Amino acid sequence: MLSKKTKYALHALTYLGKHKDEKTVLIQDIAEEHGISHKFLENILLELKKAGMLGSKKGKGGGYYLIKEPKDIPLSRVIRLLDGPIALLPCVSLNYYEPCAECKNEAVCGINRVMIQVRDETLKILENKTLDDILREE
Amino acid sequence: MLSKKTKYALHALTYLGKHKDEKTVLIQDIAEEHGISHKFLENILLELKKAGMLGSKKGKGGGYYLIKEPKDIPLSRVIRLLDGPIALLPCVSLNYYEPCAECKNEAVCGINRVMIQVRDETLKILENKTLDDILREE
DNA sequence: ATAAACCCTATAAAATATATAGGGTTTATG
DNA sequence: CATAAACCCTATATATTTTATAGGGTTTAT
Numbered sequence A, B: 001m002l003s004k005k006t007k008y009a010l011h012a013l014t015y016l017g018k019h020k021d022e023k024t025v026l027i028q029d030i031a032e033e034h035g036i037s038h039k040f041l042e043n044i045l046l047e048l049k050k051a052g053m054l055g056s057k058k059g060k061g062g063g064y065y066l067i068k069e070p071k072d073i074p075l076s077r078v079i080r081l082l083d084g085p086i087a088l089l090p091c092v093s094l095n096y097y098e099p100c101a102e103c104k105n106e107a108v109c110g111i112n113r114v115m116i117q118v119r120d121e122t123l124k125i126l127e128n129k130t131l132d133d134i135l136r137e138e
Numbered sequence C: 001a002t003a004a005a006c007c008c009t010a011t012a013a014a015a016t017a018t019a020t021a022g023g024g025t026t027t028a029t030g
Numbered sequence D: 001c002a003t004a005a006a007c008c009c010t011a012t013a014t015a016t017t018t019t020a021t022a023g024g025g026t027t028t029a030t
Helices: A004-018 A027-034 A038-050 A075-083 A110-128 A131-136 B004-018 B027-034 B038-050 B075-083 B110-128 B131-136
Strands: A054-057 A063-066 B054-057 B063-066
Touching: A004 A027, A004 A038, A004 A063, A004 A075, A004 A131, A004 B110, A027 A038, A038 A054, A038 A075, A075 A110, A110 B004, A110 B110, A110 B131, A131 B110, B004 B027, B004 B038, B004 B063, B004 B075, B004 B131, B027 B038, B038 B054, B038 B075, B075 B110
Parallel strands: none
Antiparallel strands: A054 A063, B054 B063
């Protein structure tokens, strides 16, 4: 399951996508719309910003805005950023690899091999679905 | 990511699959093979047993054994049992459904819709991969 | 009778996720 | 140039979940 952080990030991105014509959107507006804590959401938006998904404008009249086309924001990107690995095991993660302590020899581990296949097929799905798909469904 | 519980369960099932010709296998043997705590693994095997995946024999000379063909044990089953939902959000879970607090109207939520699609495609993968696939890779 | 081995429930410890706090910096505006 | 609005940053507290341990109970081969 996705963490609340990731879920809230998706809601925020969706909100920003829906208000694309406005210059900026306030944290407060998104937080109120979805009943999310202002401060918690703020941390999330900052992470999205640092990752280059959002732009912001400081000072009075400022706020956040999308700096990418919704079709160029795949779910895989958001999930990796806020939740971490998409792979089901650390030993098959592309971006967060770690060996599994209980596995004597990864090279001949059937679980490892199958999980690589699962990872590749899952990635196909999550790289293919984008913010644009979400917006089209609203 | 899968919990250690699920990961250990997969190792245990794999071990049992590899020792199919023996009548029973000791918890201790599996635990030692993978360096897992005996007691922790015991809880996991019990869950697998209650779920009808394993049989056991009590008393001296007892142990655990598979009671299903490896091809009839899909990853989806093991994951759901020990980790819970496969869906990425509670509001799209088939087996563990819960509404999302921050979502005013699930019926018109684009995130919900897309996550249903992701769930269905992910399920296809995890229902298709079985213990047999793991055993074949070893 | 005894020891081996699974069965069951409760609790402790550790890790992670969630949320809060408090101030710092930037900027439009009058 | 003073002010208020709004983002920026880091640290800490709280809650939840995961992981592990503990301690005995029950069954059965020998």
